[in-house]
Amino acid sequence: MARRKKIYEGKAKTLYEGPEPGTIVQYFKDDATAFNAEKKAVIEGKGVLNNLLSEYFMTGLNNIGVPTHFMKRLNMREQLVRSCEIVPLEVIVRNYAAGTMAKRLGMDEGTQLPRPIVEYCLKDDALGDPLVTEEHIAAFGWASQQDMDDILSLALRVNDFLAGVMYGVGIRLVDFKIEIGRVFEGDFQRLIVADEISPDSCRLWDIETGQKLDKDVFRRDLGNLTDAYTEVATRLGVMPKGATPMIRPTLIN
Structure with missing residues (x-):
């Protein structure tokens, strides 16, 4: 397999040249940062959850006529997006x-x-x-x-x-x-x-308890970030109850 060309690496994602002109492969990392990257950690499974949830929201937006760069999810950590x-x-x-x-x-x-x-x-x-x-x-x-x-x-x-x-x-x-x-x-x-x-x-x-289900859990040391994101994914039906995100995947370049 030919090695993919890396275009950009940010705090939470890495972008690679896509298979077709005008496309990009977006890879979701497990890295978590806060306070302009002053606080950092690797949260296992976070990238998988964000990939699935972003697919869910972007697909929903596309379906109601709000244009997005999302094209399709490729696997548990990658999605194909339009270059822009x-x-x-x-x-x-x-x-x-x-x-x-x-x-x-x-x-x-x-x-x-x-x-x-x-x-x-x-x-x-x-x-x-x-x-x-x-x-x-x-x-x-x-x-x-x-x-x-x-x-x-x-x-x-x-x-x-x-x-x-x-x-x-x-x-x-x-x-x-x-x-x-x-x-x-x-x-x-x-x-x-x-x-x-x-x-x-x-x-x-x-809504009922005020429990935070976002990156503030990491920012403020309020608990397990993966558990919070999994709760969101489970409620939305993105992940079945009792499922756990894939841990430590192998990225093939």
């Missing part, structure tokens, strides 16, 4: 005050916001992914005004979908972040949801 040019922004949608927003504004965690609030951060690890405004985005040319209108629309549609799905299994969607990609079709471009949607990129709380 990533807009250098993290798009954050908040339904409840939590994390940095609660700290920044002096709000109690869990305070319901009057409406979903969309925030933007510049994707730059060296700077700590700073919060930026639409004025910054326009001034520095990171995205056009039309792009921002489309990004806002995509983000709110993703929020509606995720919030409804989670509510149906007794989970509160507190907030989440997504990345947006540009794809070019002839002389035209369109924006699509890219990267991943998983408990790594969402805050998920049990």
Whole structure:
């Protein structure tokens, strides 16, 4: 088997050249990071769970007409995605005050916001992914005004979908972040949801107990992260009850 060409390695995923032009193989690692990678660990099975959950959410979005880069899952840790040019922004949608927003504004965690609030951060690890405004985005040319209108629309549609799905299994969607990609079709471009949607990129709380079922479990040392992610996957029917994610797979390059 020919060795695949690695395109990029991030904190949670590795990207490889896909089998066809315009495609990428996205591999989900077990690495967990927090506080801009100041805290690190390897959580066995995490990559498998995130792969399965991201497939579930991206497929659901595709089915309701929200375009994503997801094409198909290849195996327990890899999925085939469409190549795209990533807009250098993290798009954050908040339904409840939590994390940095609660700290920044002096709000109690869990305070319901009057409406979903969309925030933007510049994707730059060296700077700590700073919060930026639409004025910054326009001034520095990171995205056009039309792009921002489309990004806002995509983000709110993703929020509606995720919030409804989670509510149906007794989970509160507190907030989440997504990345947006540009794809070019002839002389035209369109924006699509890219990267991943998983408990790594969402805050998920049990509606009844407030139990955290997301990466805050790792950030705040609240228990076993794999157990939390497995609970989400089980409730959504992504994994059957009693199943455990595949541990220590062999990656063939």
